[in-house]
Amino acid sequence: MLSPPEATKEPDALRIGILGAARIAPPALINPARSHPGVVIAAVAARNKTRAEKFAKQHGIEKVFGSYQELLDDPSIDAIYNPLPNGLHYEWTMKAIKAGKHVLLEKPSCNTAEETRKVFDYAKEKGVVVLEAFHYRFHPAAHRMRQIVSSGELGKIQSFEGALAMPRGIMGTDDIRFDYSLGGGALMDMGTYPLSFIRFLTSAEPSSVASAHARPAADARVDAATLATFTLPGDATASIECDLALKPRLGFVPQMVKLGMTVKGDKGEATLFNFVMPVLYHYITVKTKDGKSRTEKVYVPPSMEGEWNGWPKAQVWWSTYRYQLEAFVDKVKGRNPHYWMEADDSVKQMEAIESVYAKSGLGSRPASTFVL
Numbered sequence: 001m002l003s004p005p006e007a008t009k010e011p012d013a014l015r016i017g018i019l020g021a022a023r024i025a026p027p028a029l030i031n032p033a034r035s036h037p038g039v040v041i042a043a044v045a046a047r048n049k050t051r052a053e054k055f056a057k058q059h060g061i062e063k064v065f066g067s068y069q070e071l072l073d074d075p076s077i078d079a080i081y082n083p084l085p086n087g088l089h090y091e092w093t094m095k096a097i098k099a100g101k102h103v104l105l106e107k108p109s110c111n112t113a114e115e116t117r118k119v120f121d122y123a124k125e126k127g128v129v130v131l132e133a134f135h136y137r138f139h140p141a142a143h144r145m146r147q148i149v150s151s152g153e154l155g156k157i158q159s160f161e162g163a164l165a166m167p168r169g170i171m172g173t174d175d176i177r178f179d180y181s182l183g184g185g186a187l188m189d190m191g192t193y194p195l196s197f198i199r200f201l202t203s204a205e206p207s208s209v210a211s212a213h214a215r216p217a218a219d220a221r222v223d224a225a226t227l228a229t230f231t232l233p234g235d236a237t238a239s240i241e242c243d244l245a246l247k248p249r250l251g252f253v254p255q256m257v258k259l260g261m262t263v264k265g266d267k268g269e270a271t272l273f274n275f276v277m278p279v280l281y282h283y284i285t286v287k288t289k290d291g292k293s294r295t296e297k298v299y300v301p302p303s304m305e306g307e308w309n310g311w312p313k314a315q316v317w318w319s320t321y322r323y324q325l326e327a328f329v330d331k332v333k334g335r336n337p338h339y340w341m342e343a344d345d346s347v348k349q350m351e352a353i354e355s356v357y358a359k360s361g362l363g364s365r366p367a368s369t370f371v372l
């Protein structure tokens with residue numbers, strides 16, 4: 001996964017430009033692109049050209065720009081990767097669409113559902129592809145978990161418990177995730193994953209947010225952590241936990257990263273541990289009330305038939321991002337991706353996030369002042 005084989009690039013490979021020398025760009029795009037014959041990472045732009053040059057040299061990127069707009073103005077670039085802080089997603093995705101570029105847009109799509117709706121409406125008008133980069137959804141482990149939940153094996157589904165949380169000290173206090181004006185907050189950054197996964201597993205929207213409690217960061221408008229519970233259609237319940245800075249237990253015992261989803265039904269339960277980065281390590285355990293239990297690991301689709309028909313011939317080292325890139329390129333090239341996250345899904349995801357912020361009392365992140 002860390003040093004994938006270099007693919008020979010196709011003559012019509014999609015030329016992607018990156019907005020910002022963001023930390024996530026190498027694992028989420030540059031590295032996966034190495035093994036994809038249909039992608040060239042052709043350019044990077046940063047607010048400071050020297051920073052862009054250093055990043056380009058480090059990653060073997062041909063073109064460098066000292067402003068995002070210059071990159072968008074380059075006619076040789078087909079698509080943009082937008083890993084800017086959340087609060088800038090709307091402005092730069094709209095500008096990219098205006099320039100006729102396809103956009104792979106980091107999660108969460110925007111600060112508000114209204115902005116997300118405008119992004120996808122504009123993309124449709126301009127005939128370009130925009131994808132919110134919910135990478136975990138493109139990996140077969142997430143789909144296998146959904147198969148298990150919908151198969152009836154667990155009986156009538158009663159509850160979902162999902163978490164994504166990391167110990168204190170990993171995120172610096174100056175991280176974009178703690179900056180309200182940039183769309184910061186644990187729910188925006190991490191809580192969006194378990195919430196999205198519950199929506200994916202149920203293929204439905206929560207009926208209501210039953211409770212939401214935020215632990216404020218230094219800026220009290222930002223949640224360092226959020227715990228929320230939901231009611232779901234069919235009387236099931238759900239809970240999510242997200243935390244940018246889990247406190248050590250008893251003040252000194254560091255807590256482990258949390259990244260699991262457990263689904264309980266009246267006949268059994270299933271847990272997917274590490275739905276976010278399954279390529280590193282994951283397992284699905286299924287325990288049924290008749291005393292049986294098993295563990296599955298799903299690095300590649302188990303077959304190319306039935307529900308797996310149309311999945312790419314993947315390698316076990318394919319990360320969620322590599323699967324996602326496969327789908328993004330397929331969509332742009334007019335082929336059928338193995339999975340796709342539709343515009344309405346991204347809009348509903350932001351509606352759900354805003355509902356949790358409303359319930360916790362923190363309110364939605366600030367809407368962009370950008371006008372196209």
Ligand SMILES: NC(=O)C1=CN([C@@H]2O[C@H](COP(=O)(O)OP(=O)(O)OC[C@H]3O[C@@H](n4cnc5c(N)ncnc54)[C@H](OP(=O)(O)O)[C@@H]3O)[C@@H](O)[C@H]2O)C=CC1
Nearest residue numbers: 020021022023024046047048083084085086106107108176
């Ligand atoms: N899919 C995934 O697994 C992950 C997704 N993400 C998402 O990616 C995005 C970026 O996260 P991450 O890479 O960790 O963030 P970084 O802080 O590393 O990168 C953000 C980039 O935004 C640019 N930028 C533009 N304006 C500002 C500003 N006012 N303040 C700070 N930075 C600015 C900077 O680019 P420049 O070089 O021009 O200065 C910087 O490189 C977020 O939306 C996050 O949610 C993050 C991690 C994992």
Ligand SMILES: O=C1OC[C@@H](O)[C@H](O)[C@H]1O
Nearest residue numbers: 107164166177189190276
């Ligand atoms: O995958 C992730 O894990 C860590 C987060 O801070 C990041 O933004 C998220 O996308």
